[in-house]
Amino acid sequence: MNSVILSAGIRVLIPLFFLFSLYLLFRGHNAPGGGFVAGLVASTGFALYAINYGAERTRRRFKLKPIFLIALGLLLAVVSGLIPIIAGETYKTGLWLEEIEIPIMGKPGTPILFDIGVYLLVGGTVLKIIFSLWEE
Amino acid sequence: MVLALYPAAAFAWLMTQFGSVSGGEVISSSWDWVPTMGISLSFHLDGLSMLFALLITGIGALVLTYAGTYMKGMPKTDRFFMSLVLFMASMLGLVLSDNIISLFIFWELTSFSSYFLIGYHHEDKESRKSALEALLITAGGGLALLAGLILLGIGGGSMEMSQLVQRGDELAESGLFTAAMLLIIIGCFTKSAQFPFHFWLPSAMAAPTPVSAYLHSATMVKAGVYLLARVSPVFNGADGWHALLLIFGGITMVLGALIAVMQTDLKKILAYTTVSALGLLVMLLGIGTGIAIKAAVIFILAHALYKGCLFLIAGIVDHETGSRNIRKLGRLFKQMPVTGTAAVVACLSMAGIPPLFGFISKEYSYESTIGMVVNSPLTTSAFFITGMLFVAAAGMLSYMVFFGRRNKLDIKPHEAPITMLAGPAVLAVLSIVLGVFSGLINPLLDQASQVVFPENEPLNLKLWHGINTELILSMTTLVAGIAAFAFVYYNPRLMSMIEISDKIKPSYAYKQTMDSLAELAKNVTQRVQNGYLRVYISMMVGTFCVLALIVLKDFGIPNIEVLWSDFRVYDIVIGVLMIVACFYTVVAKSRLLAIAMLGVVGYGVAFVFIIFGAPDLAMTQILIETLTVVLFVLVLWKLPHYLIFDEGFIKFRYFLVSALFGAIMTWIVMLITSYPLDSHLKTWFAESSYPLGMGRNVVNVILVDFRSLDTLGEIVVLGIAAVGIYGLIKFTTEDDKEEAI
Numbered sequence: 001m002n003s004v005i006l007s008a009g010i011r012v013l014i015p016l017f018f019l020f021s022l023y024l025l026f027r028g029h030n031a032p033g034g035g036f037v038a039g040l041v042a043s044t045g046f047a048l049y050a051i052n053y054g055a056e057r058t059r060r061r062f063k064l065k066p067i068f069l070i071a072l073g074l075l076l077a078v079v080s081g082l083i084p085i086i087a088g089e090t091y092k093t094g095l096w097l098e099e100i101e102i103p104i105m106g107k108p109g110t111p112i113l114f115d116i117g118v119y120l121l122v123g124g125t126v127l128k129i130i131f132s133l134w135e136e
Numbered sequence: 137m138v139l140a141l142y143p144a145a146a147f148a149w150l151m152t153q154f155g156s157v158s159g160g161e162v163i164s165s166s167w168d169w170v171p172t173m174g175i176s177l178s179f180h181l182d183g184l185s186m187l188f189a190l191l192i193t194g195i196g197a198l199v200l201t202y203a204g205t206y207m208k209g210m211p212k213t214d215r216f217f218m219s220l221v222l223f224m225a226s227m228l229g230l231v232l233s234d235n236i237i238s239l240f241i242f243w244e245l246t247s248f249s250s251y252f253l254i255g256y257h258h259e260d261k262e263s264r265k266s267a268l269e270a271l272l273i274t275a276g277g278g279l280a281l282l283a284g285l286i287l288l289g290i291g292g293g294s295m296e297m298s299q300l301v302q303r304g305d306e307l308a309e310s311g312l313f314t315a316a317m318l319l320i321i322i323g324c325f326t327k328s329a330q331f332p333f334h335f336w337l338p339s340a341m342a343a344p345t346p347v348s349a350y351l352h353s354a355t356m357v358k359a360g361v362y363l364l365a366r367v368s369p370v371f372n373g374a375d376g377w378h379a380l381l382l383i384f385g386g387i388t389m390v391l392g393a394l395i396a397v398m399q400t401d402l403k404k405i406l407a408y409t410t411v412s413a414l415g416l417l418v419m420l421l422g423i424g425t426g427i428a429i430k431a432a433v434i435f436i437l438a439h440a441l442y443k444g445c446l447f448l449i450a451g452i453v454d455h456e457t458g459s460r461n462i463r464k465l466g467r468l469f470k471q472m473p474v475t476g477t478a479a480v481v482a483c484l485s486m487a488g489i490p491p492l493f494g495f496i497s498k499e500y501s502y503e504s505t506i507g508m509v510v511n512s513p514l515t516t517s518a519f520f521i522t523g524m525l526f527v528a529a530a531g532m533l534s535y536m537v538f539f540g541r542r543n544k545l546d547i548k549p550h551e552a553p554i555t556m557l558a559g560p561a562v563l564a565v566l567s568i569v570l571g572v573f574s575g576l577i578n579p580l581l582d583q584a585s586q587v588v589f590p591e592n593e594p595l596n597l598k599l600w601h602g603i604n605t606e607l608i609l610s611m612t613t614l615v616a617g618i619a620a621f622a623f624v625y626y627n628p629r630l631m632s633m634i635e636i637s638d639k640i641k642p643s644y645a646y647k648q649t650m651d652s653l654a655e656l657a658k659n660v661t662q663r664v665q666n667g668y669l670r671v672y673i674s675m676m677v678g679t680f681c682v683l684a685l686i687v688l689k690d691f692g693i694p695n696i697e698v699l700w701s702d703f704r705v706y707d708i709v710i711g712v713l714m715i716v717a718c719f720y721t722v723v724a725k726s727r728l729l730a731i732a733m734l735g736v737v738g739y740g741v742a743f744v745f746i747i748f749g750a751p752d753l754a755m756t757q758i759l760i761e762t763l764t765v766v767l768f769v770l771v772l773w774k775l776p777h778y779l780i781f782d783e784g785f786i787k788f789r790y791f792l793v794s795a796l797f798g799a800i801m802t803w804i805v806m807l808i809t810s811y812p813l814d815s816h817l818k819t820w821f822a823e824s825s826y827p828l829g830m831g832r833n834v835v836n837v838i839l840v841d842f843r844s845l846d847t848l849g850e851i852v853v854l855g856i857a858a859v860g861i862y863g864l865i866k867f868t869t870e871d872d873k874e875e876a877i
Contacts (some may be wrong), residue, residue, distance in 0.1 A: 029831035032751040036838065040759040047766045070855045077848055113829075114692040114847070119839070119849045126763060126860035132865045133770045 010045075017045025024114070025119050035115035039122025047130045055134035066131060069124030077117030078088045080110045140204070143224060150189055157186045158579030160586070162298075163395035165233065174295035180234035187433065188231040188355075188362055190580075191440045195354045196224045198559035202711040203346035205555040206455060210344075216256055219349070220757075222728045223249035225353050231362055234297050235510075236285040239363075243281065243327070247274040247357050248790025253351060254343040266339035269646070273336045277326025278297055278312035281363075286317025287312045288367070301369040301590075317371050320363065321380055329416045330358025330643035331388040333400075338407040339643075345451030348403060348630060349559075353410045353443040358436060361417045365432065372424045372589070380513070381422025386518050388415025392524035397532065397624055402450040406443065409486075409529050410523060413439045414727035418516070420504060428504035429589040431497065433581050434597070438485065438497035441570070445482040445563035448535060452556055456549040462536045464545060469538040471549045474557050477537040478564040485567040487617060488610060488659060491599055493571040498523065502606040504596055520613055527617020528597055528624055536625065574599060674793045684800050692843070693803065699742065706747065715741035727778040731768050735761055752835045 008111035021042035030036030052059040058064065084093040174294040181189070203220065207213045213805060226245035250269070255267030285747035288296045291312035292303040300307075307313050324330075329337035338350050345726075351357070365380070371377045392412030399405045413435070420432035452475050454460045454470065493562035505516040570577050574597035582595040664675065717736035724730040738761035789814030813842035821834050821842070831837040839847050 028833060029840070030833050030835045032755060032833065032835075034358070034833070034836040036839075037752065037755050037837045038757060039597065040756065044759060044763055044766070048238050051766065051769060060542065070858055074852065074855055075852060081844070098765060100369065111837075113334070114844055115836070118847065118851055121855055128768065128858040129861050130770065130861045133767065 003052065006048065010049050010052055012046050017048075021045070021119075021123075025115065028115060029112065035118030036122050039119045040126065042119070043123045043126035043130070044054055046066055046127055050134060052132055055131040059131065064127060068123045069120045070110035070128065073117045073119070073121030073124060075117070076120065078116050080113035080117060083110050083113075142199045142221070143193040143200065145806065146228070147190065147197055148439070149160075150186065150193060151187070153181065153360075154580065157181060157183060158583050160583060165296075166234075171429025174235075174236045174289070176235050176295075178239050179229075179232040179298060179578065180233060180298055182587050182691060183230050184362070184365060184433075185579060186586040187437065187584045188358070189228060191358075191437070192224065192227050192231065192308060193268075194354050195444050195559075195563075197438065197804070198444075199346050199350040202349075202556050202559040203344070203551055204656035206262055206677065207344065210254075216253070216344070219249050219252040219256075220350070223253065223351060223356070230359055235295050236289055236297055237295060239297070239452070239637060240278070240282050240285055240702075242322075243359060243363075244275065244278050244433075246351075247271060247278060247327075250274070250340070250347075250351050250356055253347045254340050256344055256347070256646060256757060257342065260342070263342040266336075266342040267722065269736075270336040270340045273326050273333050277323045277333065280319045284316045284321075287316035287319065290314060290326060292370075297366060297462050301367070303773075307370060310607055313374065314376070316379060320371075321733035322369060324359070324360035324364045324611060325384060325419070326419065327363075329358050329382050329388075329411050330360070331391055331417055334388055334392065335413045335641065335643040335646070338404055339409055341401075341403040341407050344650070345403065345447060345454060346785060348407070349444050350453065351446030353406065353447050354440040354457070357414055358417075358440070361421070361432075361436065364418065364421050365429075368421060368429070368588050369590055370445060378422050381418050381424075382515065384516065385415045385417070385419030386515065388412065389419055389522050390415075390518055390566070393522045393529070396529045397525055398863055400461050400463050402453065402462060402465075402533065402537070403447075405529055405532060406447055406450060410439075410443060411528065412526070416482055416501065416519070416522065418640065419518075421549050422499065423504055423508055423515070424589075426585075426589050426592045426865045427500065427507055429592060429597050430585045430749045431500035433584045433588065434500050435497045435500060437570070437581065438493045438567075440485040441563050442482040442485040442494055445478060445560045445567070446486070446561040448556070448563070449479045449482070452552045454661060456552055458547065459545060466541045466544075467538045467539060468549060472538070472551050474561065476534075478557075478560040479534050481564040481567055482560070484535035485571070486533075487527040487530040488612065489566070489614065491571045493567045493574070496571060496574060496599060498595060498610055498613075499606045504611075506605060516609075516726060520609065520616075523610075523613040524617040524620055527614055528620040529597050531618070531621035534623065535621070538733070540625070575681060607780070608796075623842075661733060670790070677793055677797050681796050681800055684804070688800070688803060688807075691807055694806050694808060696806055704810060706743075710740050710743050712869075725778075725780065727772070727873070730778075738764070748833075752833070794871045813876070 008124075021038040023043060024033035025035055025038035025072065026033075046058055046062065046064065049061075084095050087095060089095070093110075145287060150286075157163065160183075163181040164178055164179060167174045169177050200217075200220065203217070207216060221245060226242045226249060230239060233242055251267050251271040254270055255264055257263040258267075279768035288300060288307065291310035293306055294303065307316065308656040326333045337352060337357060341348055343352070389412050392408045392410075396405050396408035396412060399408060417432050417435060420428045420435065450460060450473070454466065456472065457465065457468070481492065485492035486591050487500035488494045502516070502520060502533055505519050506512060506513060516860060534547075577594060578597045581597070585592045585595055665672070701808040705735055714737050717733045717740065721730050721733040721737070724733060738757065742754045742757040742761070745751075745757060820839060825834045825837045828841075831841070
């Protein structure tokens with residue numbers, strides 16, 4: 001598909017999509033947002049790019065490896081639950097660094113790690129589907 | 137092989153405990169696993185376990201050394217050794233487990249690792265078939281065993297074997313006695329290849345020879361015998377126990393030996409004699425007298441020693457000559473003196489010739505059949521026939537291969553390397569040493585027989601019992617056996633003429649069952665999954681409707697008053713918009729229009745979410761709708777022509793399904809709203825979201841903290857779905873594609 005508006009626009013929009021997705025991801029704990037939605041936003045940006053420039057080019061341009069993202073996301077999600085075990089709690093107990101307060105995000109803790117895992121996995125899944133459909 | 141050090145170390149450790157265990161001590165240790173259900177990892181080292189554990193680790197070390205050379209140059213050896221060590225560990229766990237559930241888990245693990253090992257040559261169809269056969273039969277029996285063990289546990293009021301063996305009376309009172317016994321027997325029969333399940337064992341010879349030597353003669357197939365021996369204190373003396381074990385053990389024993397002498401493949405001969413030996417063990421356990429148990433324990437050791445040795449030799453012969461056919465092999469002794477000597481020793485032990493350990497074992501077996509109160513002549517003669525055929529088979533394995541006629545081989549064989557000779561040599565030497573100095577092993581075997589048969593008279597192994605009935609019978613067996621061997625040897629043509637119709641074999645029944653099962657599955661699949669997406673969806677929706685109706689039939693239709701004043705203007709606008717969009721989706725003449733209309737419905741739902749204060753949901757919904765459009769754009773031009781159904785009947789069918797679904801959903805919503813929502817969950821989540829979850833967004837806190845295990849499950853499904861979609865798209869071939877859409 002060749003649309004001049006889209007091909008010109010998406011170059012500018014990609015960083016915005018990406019930044020916005022990060023914003024959604026980190027604000028998610030206190031305001032609407034979260035890993036799932038953020039993953040969708042990020043992958044929508046890349047999907048629009050892929051529609052215009054093809055999957056292969058998108059993959060190379062942004063060095064995307066969807067399966068790797070899925071695996072990494074899953075790993076993060078599982079590990080976030082394992083950290084409390086090391087600290088002597090049961091699996092998936094939320095642990096927080098209470099002293100630190102980060103703008104937008106709030107206090108860092110294991111649940112945010114879990115949410116990052118969700119983010120990567122959702123993004124990876126959507127990209128995988130889109131790339132495979134494109135290449136078929 | 138460095139790996140061999142592990143079992144060797146375990147063997148060495150076991151030997152350090154040899155003295156205390158043979159003195160009657162029991163070493164145990166235990167870890168809780170699922171304490172609420174009485175499941176723990178408790179291990180117990182007594183005489184019987186010790187005997188098996190020594191066999192597993194000792195022969196294991198020899199086999200690993202041997203396999204290191206045997207498998208050299210073959211592909212995927214890392215996988216092979218992993219499975220072999222996995223098997224070793226599971227088998228060790230099996231014989232040491234005291235808890236019946238962990239025993240079962242180890243039992244199943246041996247089945248699985250055996251599956252991998254039999255299927256080592258997985259490019260070969262026959263190999264795959266054999267592996268599956270073994271797995272299905274042993275795992276199928278495993279299910280029966282699990283049920284039996286659980287009944288045993290419930291009836292006996294304990295999950296620990298060491299407790300259960302003392303609680304036979306409690307079990308009898310509970311009324312679960314017979315059921316537990318039958319189920320456990322079935323499980324053990326499948327594992328130990330008893331008639332009519334015996335056929336998987338000869339098929340399992342598709343595995344590399346070290347595996348056959350280890351799993352299918354010395355260890356795994358004895359697991360069934362082990363368990364029967366283990367539970368014997370509970371069931372010994374019960375109705376049916378004797379009869380079942382005697383009859384099936386006896387049939388297996390005679391049948392196995394008979395088929396063995398008709399074979400020409402070295403490994404098949406060994407496999408069928410193993411089947412026969414297992415039958416003998418089961419029969420001895422079935423006789424159940426003190427002397428029979430002693431005979432069984434002795435035979436376990438004797439058999440493991442000579443059969444393991446012979447299997448390894450068969451592997452050497454195959455490796456060096458490239459053939460396992462006894463008609464082709466011959467006069468190998470000159471080229472392979474060490475192998476030949478070991479083979480002769482093992483065969484003499486198998487034939488039960490003094491001063492080898494097999495002789496002692498045979499004497500005891502005769503003693504136990506003669507000593508039976510009822511049916512003594514029948515079992516004694518069954519044993520006589522088997523013994524005779526064993527002698528013949530021993531002759532075939534040694535004389536025909538290493539002496540006899542000139543071989544018909546193209547290549548010149550030579551002696552195997554030391555790593556491969558070590559195994560058979562050690563086992564052969566043990567057969568001699570234990571035969572002559574039987575006192576060495578006497579305390580352990582005594583303890584083992586005490587475990588199986590409490591209060592058994594002390595065992596006193598001796599080579600020479602004086603001239604008695606047993607000895608005379610033994611010698612007669614030998615003479616008859618040599619005659620039988622001569623007959624087989626000089627009439628090869630006659631032997632090869634014997635053909636048994638496939639239809640009376642149990643394997644035929646197995647094959648028929650498997651074939652009809654596959655046929656049935658194919659038919660069902662063709663009906664349910666015919667490749668039309670619309671059929672899939674109506675199936676799913678239809679199934680849901682039926683299930684929902686089953687639940688809903690107990691509820692009435694609630695009476696809900698709907699006031700027009702409850703609606704706000706934009707509620708009505710969105711509602712009308714969605715209804716109109718739905719209508720146009722259905723009647724749309726092009727796919728693009730239908731998709732766009734569906735999008736309108738989706739955005740409508742998102743608006744509803746916004747209005748009712750669920751921004752997270754709305755955001756997700758909008759993004760999903762957008763992505764759906766993107767996806768459709770990607771595939772639109774690849775899809776086939778848009779189908780519009782003109783036939784009234786098809787239209788009506790789909791209309792019916794959707795109307796039913798809509799009605800049921802409405803009903804459910806009405807039901808839910810008719811109940812007051814006084815759930816305190818909602819307030820609890822709202823209140824504790826910040827103090828406990830450090831977040832003000834309740835939805836997100838629930839997702840990533842309170843219920844994050846659910847989320848983890850969901851994202852796993854999502855990841856799997858992505859891989860699945862990739863596979864679906866990637867591996868659909870061109871002609872499949874046309875059908876599938």
